Amino acid sequence: MEIKGDLMDVEIKNLNITLSKKEIIKGIHLTVTGNKFVGLIGPNGSGKSTLLKALYRVLKPTYGDIYIYGKNIESYSKKSSAKILGVVSQFNNINFDFNVIDIVLMSRSPHKNLLEKDTKVDYDIALNALSLVGMLESAQKSFNLLSGGEKQRVLLARAITQEPKILILDEPTNHLDIKYQLEVMNIVKKLNICVLAALHDLTLASQFCDEIYVLKDGQIVCQGIPKDVITKEMIKEVYDVNSNVFVNPTTKRISIDYFTEDL
Template sequence: MKVEVQGLSYGIKGVPIVQDVDLQVNPGEFVGIIGPNGSGKSTLLKNIYRVLKPQAGWISLDGQALSELSYKEAAQRMAVVSQETSSVFDFTVWDIVLMGRHPHKGMFAADTKGDDALVREALDRVGMGDYARRSFSNLSGGEKQRVLISRALAQQSQFLIMDEPTNHLDIRYQLQIMDLVRTLRITALSALHDLNMACYFCDRIIVMNAGQVHASGTPDEVITPELLEEVFGVSAELAVHPVTRRLSITYFPESLQSQFKTKGALLV
């Protein structure tokens, strides 16, 4: 699925949060959105998955305006893993993941053996198969995140949108989830806070700063010492890892920055 955003703007009480954003995600591409806190990443994503309504601009899925789709039609095409996990209702893990099948069913349609098989497979893929009958509200933050990703898998949409999906996860599951998204071969757009994860797993990176697209391109094209200094306010050294052949970032604390700047940033 091809996703396009053109001229998207959104603000609150006259204060702009996202301004004139253009982006494109090609079929099967995994695109990461990075930027400092307050740069507009989550607000941009919420406009795309319709929690917020753009004040200007438009969004399309495979050439069809998102605003022309019903919420059910949009959910058949787009699955969402957001940061919000709280609920006033107490559902089991199984029920949460089963919700991913609702966009494909009629209002009074019963769950089928096929639905059950998809839920079971989705839970197993994120290592939560043994938690199916557990209460979702009693899970840890990392466990909840894995369940929400499992729900998105059960939804079987061709566009996956994620807002910092590795939050609360230990490193094992961070790698597992990011690798899983890569192997799905579907169109994916994700806000990420870990720049090394973005460099390793993403085909392209979009850098947000002050509500606008600051840079866009492959990790090698976008991530430079100058950009990290300008956008994130940090000094760093870049190198191509000898095993993964991917860009790797080493950050320097403030106590070493004066020494680092004297030597200069290196790209190996």
């Protein structure tokens, strides 16, 4: 598929999603252009995950449109969209007892014909991805025996092995220690592809995102670069939490100090 450089990677127009008669997403407009790391932030229930599920076609919008490279996502075959969109979702329940390498190699299927076997190239791509996430030594281990954090890193390796042009992450640092949170975010940033990620950690979002959309009650309440979006006023309005937001003199990055009114 030839992709013209002047098209937006992702364009969401007037998206609405109603589930069980409750309006979850309310007329959202969102665009992502180029190899940007774009973050979705907001409290639990704000609609971040629901929006992403519509993008990777788990949920069908009530109305509105999603375009990938100028083409309505509904016009892509599942296989075609899998060559473009890679996903690391929030909850991954894999009940079969596969080895790690087999889990990762599953993501090569969009690039293959039916019943086509894995090649040395496939294995090299998969092993490189496992190396990137620090899980190469676990390639032959059972996936089900890994910790939650290890599983999350393997699933990121699987998405990288898919070689997507756009990577969708739903809370990618869940279950990870601080060290691995930073490592995973660094890995994703260095992929130099379009990334759209739902994040709960505002400090991580400010550190790694090129642009941020803030969701509350299914609507975008503000958007922009991190230093303009992540303010104490936004945090109070959206999260109902008091904070001080300042630039760390050592790292030159945004730092956030949360507090209650009685402190």
